[in-house]
Amino acid sequence: MNAPKDLALSRREFLKASGALVISSSGVVMMAESVGQGTAAGKPPLVPVELDSWIAVLPNGNVTAFFGKMDMGHGLEVAIAQIVADELDVELDKVHIDMSDTATSCNQGGASGSTGIQQGARPLRNASAEARRLLVDRAAQQWGVPAEQCSVNAGVISIADGRKVSYGELIGGRFFNSKVEWNKQVGNAMDVKGRAQPKSPSQYRVVGKEFPRRDVAGKVFGTRDWVTDIHVPGMLHARVIRPPHATGTPLKVDEGSIKSVKGARVVREKNFLAVVAPKEWDAVRAARMLKIEWSAKKDPFPEMANLHEYIRSAPVMNTEEAAMKGNVAAAFKTAARIVEAEYQWPFQSHASMGPACAIVDAQADHATLWTGTQKVHYARDGVAAMLGLPPEKVHGIWAYGPGSYGRNDGGDAAIDAALLSKLTGKPVRVQGMRADGTAWDPKGPACLHRARAALDASGKVIAYEFVSKGFSRANIATNESNPRDSLAGQEIGMPPKPELVFSVPAESYGFDNKRLAAEIIGPLLERSSPLRTSHFRDPLGPEIQFGSEQFIDELAAATGEDPVAFRLKYVTAPRDAAVIRAAAEKSNWQARPGPKGPKAGDLMSGRGIAYAQRSGTLVAVVAEVEVERKTGRVWAKKFTVAHDCGLIINPEGLRYAIEGNVVQGISRTLFEEVRFDRNMVTSVDWNTYPILDIRDTPQTIDFALINRPEVAPSGAGEPTMRVIPAAIANAFFDATGVRMRRVPMTPERVKAALAKA
Amino acid sequence: MAKINFAVDGKPVTVDVDPNMPLLYTLRDDLKMKNPHFGCGLAQCGACTVHLDGEAIRSCVMPVSAVKGKKVTTIYGLGTPEKPHPLQTAYVQEQVPQCGYCLNGWVMTAAAYLKKNPKASDADLREGLSGLKCRCGTHVSIMRAIKRAQQQLA
Structure with a gap:
């Protein structure tokens, strides 16, 4: 068998090569402070307009590309390396991607909105093409031949007469000192262009x-x-003590109560408390x-059982009118029949596998941050603001x-560590306990969705209205650059600034009269709330599409049409129709005008479809489920995913990204709900916030990946998530003839719904 | 504080620690091991799993005093790139990780489980590994990897 190996030049090796690495007394890697200002003498400043900010050729000819995003587990790292390797004409295993170090990469926005390839790869592709052009020009000049006569293979430039020179020989260890054109955007939209034209997809060798x-092997x-695992010499370990109820502030702290613990001490500023x-x-x-x-206690929260009643009656603070076509109100007046339904979604927790961890070493005039967060450049800015330092004086690693999976507790841990390092004068490592990751992380918003449609006498949909109402997806901003969006910032008195934003269904149904809107309500508690809401994987995608794609199914059933045929009748975009067809074909979809169930007996089975768009990506999923009448257990047994994200960079990576969406999507649909009482979140661990168990894992996930080399790649990290809940609910309906309009579809809710039917 | 002797990945160690401290903190804080991980501290997730004399245990709730004189094996000692455990090979071949923070629990638990149940069926595996957590949703890949390792172990 082949021994697994990590081929890439690790970051440590790169820094060693560039002389910026120091090994601490504990044998653990530390970055030299000078690394914050460039890794080697003569390197141009780290700004987007410098080609050297994107690409470096090492003396041995290996290439390092500097990426201002990171791979959170979807295989983005190797996909970016493939893109760089193709543009530069170097071997894939010679390309190292240096991810998300503020000392070596520009702020490309971190992991955000499934844009890693869609937006994040663009400047790297363009910079690689430009680097190749410059190197070929240099060789051509040396040889006194036109550049067109040069060809490049595996990082070696050659001409017909046999002369050749490698990238390493031409520029290894030195800098391009060449400019690229920057679009002046910071974050996801950052892009640069050189004079070189990137390759056309037909020229790709490793992309695809x-x-x-x-x-994987290192893990x-x-x-x-x-x-x-980061240990900084002299560092203190900290645990931040968050209140036992949401509005709690510490009145008296008995420091004597911990005096038996050698070396432990209390650190406090205003309402921020830690040991x-x-x-x-x-x-x-x-x-x-x-x-x-x-x-x-101040009873800031409604009774959990009344959450959706609370949302229904809460004042609307902002309305998003996202799409309006025709005259919906007038069309409803002419309806032969009206179909209506309401769908409900709970608060959900990121509940990441481990509570977040961050280390900050704050010195008088500079600082270092180590973080696992998705947005290290913005987190660096936030830490700098907390410490009162200019951002360039903080090195974020x-x-x-x-x-x-979004703005989880990682954004809070970084600011906790910054504040504690500032207050103690020592490097501080913060890691939460389980409740910090489940009870205190920012939540996916609870919401409800009201859908109604007007049908004429023939059953045609003549008007459609879908209005969501719920908490904003940004009670706190997601990008971590302002400490006011962190628990610690709010605990020391920084005024929060919640935004009122939501979203609407993403589809191409061509109903003549159509309205998509969202009504946003204010936060339950403005400051340091364990129920503050923010981005959680595919923010509001599964929540909204659970309603909208189930309602489309309800319309199909109401008009006696097959759910696939009904969708194909109304979608207007050809790529949308293509994914729906692909999912149906691959899953051997059996058309029928209404539900198969309920059948007699304990075990019922059914299939359902759902489809959606997301930022250029199209996805349709067929779910096949089994429902046990006696226990109320739903087993989402098989999925077929048709997925079109344009040009596919790495089909295996794409399948895994989708697979994670499917399984996490099942978990959120069947099991996940943040519990709370009038004063506190009571989901504090895995028993009180259950997620999918291996017993409930699907047997099969099938794929119909549609590759469109002519279409620029779009994202895959989130789109599938949004159609899983409705696909399951629609399959449940097919199996039982009963609608589940509330997530999670727990055994208790299923039994109650079946008993009512 | 108490001096406690035990072996980690085949090497004898002596630590002078609070005997009630969970083993996990000795492994991570005193011995600077990169695995296992802290996931919950409540024996609910498995991220901290190690073998104690061959049995999979949750090191986040096992007092360090309980390992006195025993052999602790972490994923680092389960196999090496040169001499990998079949589950480690299968994990790489099947590319299981999304974030990878949970994999310690699955690999160490499955390694101990397969030793006793080498011919475990799909249903057996689902029961035997129940309770372990993976937040990224790699479960389908995990099942593939374990079945691949089973073939190699057979």
């Missing part, structure tokens, strides 16, 4: 092929550094032992963290 991820053999200790376990137990008198 399958290559394995580079981080499997326990040799890879995680953010949780620190040189040993991690001492910080953990001191945090448990510390006696605190908290302020009184991203390392693999314990999972991330």
Whole structure:
């Protein structure tokens, strides 16, 4: 068998090569401070207009590309390497991607909105093409031949007479000192262009092929550094103590209650409270032992059972009128029949695999941040603001963290660590306990969705209205650049600035009269709320499409049409129709005008479809489920995913990205709901916030990947997520003849719904 | 504080620690091991799993005093790139990780489970590994990898 290997030149090796690495006394890697201002003498400043900010050729001819995003587990790293390798004409295993270090990469926005390839790869593709052009020009000049006579293979430029020169010989270890044109955007939209024209897809050699991820072996053999593994000499371990109820503030703290723990001490500023200790376990137990008198409860939350009643009656603070076509109100007046339904979605937690961890070493005039967050450049800005330093004086280093699906507790941990390092004058490592990742992370918004449609006498849909109402997807901003959006910032008195934003269904149904809108309500509690809402994987995608794609199914059933045929009748975009057809074909869809069920007996089975768009990507999913009448258990057994994200960079990586969406989507549909009482989130661990178990894992996930080389690649990290809930609910309806309009579809809810039918 | 002797990945170690401290903190904080991970501290997820004399245990709730004189194996000692455990090989070949933070729990638990149940069926595996958590949703890949490893072990 082949021994697994990490082919890439690791970041450590790169820095070693560039002389910027220091090994600490504990044998753990530390970055030299000078690394913050460029890795080698003579390097142009780290700004987007410098080609050297994007691409470096090492003396041995290996290439490093500097990426201002990171791979959170979807294989983005190798996909970016494929793109760079093709543009530069170098071997894939000679390309190293240096991800998300503020000292070596520009702010491309971090992991955000499934834009890693869609937007993040563009400047790297263009910069690689430009680097190739410059190197070929240089060789051609040396040889006194036109550049067109040169060809490049595996990083070696040659001409017909046999002369050749390698990239390493031409520029290895030195800088291009050449400018590219920057579009003046920072974040996801950042792009640069050189004079070179990137290749056309027909010229790709490695793009479009399958290559394995580079981080797997290190993780499997326990040799890879995680953010949780960073040890800085002299650092303290901290545990932040968040209140036992949402509005609690510490009135009295009995520091004597932890005096038996050697070295442990209380750190407090205003309502921010933590304990620190040189040993991690001492910080953990001191945090448990510390006696605190908290302020009184104020009942800021509604009863959990009344959550959607609360949303229904809460004042609307902002309305998004996203799409309006024709005259919906007038059309409804002429309806022969009206179909209506309401769908409900709970608060959900990121509940990442481990609670977030961050380390900050704040010195008088500079600082270093290690974080597993999705947005290290913005987190660097946030830490700088908390410390009162200019951003360029803070070095942000991203390392693999314990999972991330949006703005989770990672954004809070970085600011916690910054504040604690500032207050103690020491490097501080913060890691949460389980409840910090489940009870205190920002939540996916609870919401409800009202859909209605007017049918004429023939059953044609003449008007359609879909209006969501719920909490904003940005009670706190997601990008972490402002400490006011963190728990610690709010605990020390920074005024929060919640935004009122939502979203609407993403589809191409061509109903003559159509309105898509969203009504946004204010946060339950403005400051330091465990129910504050923010981005959670495919923000509002599964929530909204659970309603809209189930309602489309309800319309198909109401008009006696097959769900696939009904969708094909009304979608207007050809690529949308293509994914629906592909999913139906691949899954051997059996057309029927209404539900198969309910059948007699305990075990019922059915299939359902759902489709949606997301930022250029199209996805349709067929779910096949089994429902046990007695236990109420739903097993989402098989999925068929048709997916069109334009040009496919790495089909294997794409399948895995989709697979994660499917399984996490099942989990959110069947199991996940944040529990709370009038004063606090009561989902604090895996028992009180259950997720999908291996027993409930689907048997099969099939794919119909549509590759469109002529279409620029769009994202795959989130689109599939949004159609899973409705696909399951529609399959449930096919199996049972009963609609589940509330997530999660727990056994209790299923039994109750079946009993009512 | 108490001096406690045990072996980690074949090497004898002595630590002078609070005997009630969970083993996980000795492995991570005192011995600077990169695995296992802290996931919950409640024995609910498995990210901290190690083998204690060959049995899979959750190191986040096992007092370090309980491992005195015993052999602890972490994923680092389960196999190496040169001499991998079949599950490690299968994990790489099947490309299981999304974030990868949970994989320690699955690999270590499955390694101990397969030793006792080498011919475990799909249903057996689902029962035997129940309770382990993976937040990224790699479960389908996990099943593929374990079945691949089973073939190699057979």
